[in-house]
Amino acid sequence: MKKYDYIFAGAGLSALMTVYQIVLSRKFKDKKILLLDSDSKKNNDRTWCFWETPDGDYENLVSKKWNIAVFSDQNYARDLDLSPYQYKMIHGLDFYNFVFNRISKEKNIEFSNQKVINFKEKNNEVIVTTEIETYHCDKLFNSILNAQEILSQQKYPYLQQHFIGWKIKTQELVFNPEKATFMDFSVAQKGNTRFMYVLPFSETEALIEYTLFSKDLLPEKEYEDEIKKYLEKLRITNYEVIEKERGAIPMTSYPFWKNNTQNILNIGSAGGWTKASTGYTFKNASKKSRALVSFLLKENDFRKFHRKDKFWFYDLLLLDILNTKNHLGSSIFSSLFKKGNPTLIFKFLDEETSLYEDIKVILKCPTKPFLQALCNRIWNMK
Known part of the structure; x- marks a missing residue:
């Protein structure tokens, strides 16, 4: 051997x-x-x-980067200035x-x-x-x-970020290659946390992904039907699907x-x-x-090797909420990005904020579900 x-x-x-x-x-x-x-x-x-400052460890592999990310729901849209970060793709x-x-x-x-x-x-x-x-x-x-x-255990929720994406090429000039759609919650939620994700590479090419944060995967047809509906909403009818990708990432x-x-x-x-x-x-x-x-x-x-920190606990509270009330994802993320400082939010998600900065971000979120999740966690620790 x-x-x-x-x-x-x-x-x-x-x-x-x-x-x-x-x-x-x-x-x-x-x-x-x-x-x-x-x-x-x-x-x-x-x-x-991922988002990071301009000179990262794998900068030579970045095929496209964006300085602006769009966040949307059914009621509003906001261009997020990511500076000093850039949104990058490899x-x-x-x-x-x-x-x-x-x-x-x-x-x-x-x-x-x-x-x-x-x-x-x-x-x-x-x-x-x-x-x-x-x-x-x-x-x-x-x-x-x-x-x-x-x-096999019940103490820690297990959700998935699951998606199907189409890379398409259109006949008309329909995309703004300077802006990536980070999350678009304007799609029907159907009791879940569902959003569209759009990465434009040029005015005629983009990756369109239908994404969920939820427990269970969907039939392939449901993802693709939602992508078709979204393209119709964008008035994109003449296009070719160049590539497809599918994934399920654990969230726990x-x-x-x-x-x-x-x-x-x-x-x-x-x-x-x-x-x-x-x-x-x-x-x-x-x-x-x-x-x-x-x-x-x-x-x-x-x-x-491992050390548990405050960010682990923040993540746990959000997953506790989405595990029992999966439909709240849209309102939570919308409250965060509608009112919050984008740079601070991305710094928070990168787990690089101070406690004072954490509080500034957390206070933008709906209070009631997080307090309930916190109380439930404290009660279960007894």
Whole structure:
């Protein structure tokens, strides 16, 4: 059986970011590293969007950026000046190619296109089993989400940000490529939190996504019917669907870190690296990967890596509300963006605000549902 220092079970965003940061540090040349994934990472299977200041870690991969984001509901629309941030988009395949090209130059790092089916800790090492081979390692980084583990408990709600998107090309000049529609809640809510998301690349091309924050996925036809209705509302009739994408991102404050052991660390969505209240992953994963590499240089016990903070609790309260009253999502986000300072809101969502700034943001939200959620949490802790 082959032996490695580090094995990554799953080579998704968080694993690749972590390995990339390991390479950049130049302090792990003596570590033998293996990435295992059933996907070859040779397809453009997703698009990541995030907000950050102009010069980010992956600026060279950004295919489009916007300085203005539009927020809408049935009653109003607001152009959000994102300065000093920009809203950025990176294609999955561009990211995969960039990272794999970089790590291919490292003699101590390997990638194998295999599906991990099991792993266990034994005698201070980890045994990893794939469909065709068994490996040993000192440390395992697991990014394979076990959704059933979360669904089997009741203490922490589990929602999903799920969507279908169409990249379309129109015959007429219909889009403003300088503005991204961040959230448009003018669509029928149907008892859920539902909105449209529009990323225009030019006057004739855009990505249109129908997105929900809710527990259950919809039949494919329902997403696509809503996209068609939205395009009709925009008076867009002559268009070609160039690409389609579909996704479901976990939204939960479940304490994944409690399953970490001395030698097994859950990362990515399997480790709670997705921002629970929004489903955004790229920026969070970037921060976490840098923090993890710094941790590896100082510590050897993975149980010490995670620290619970105030933002975890804020996210939990919002998910508690959406779990029982999913229809309130539109009013909560509308209150926030209608009255709030966009720069401060995005800073808050990036988990970089002070307590004073937190209060300024939170006070823009409807008071009653959050007080009820807080009281319920306090009561359940007794």
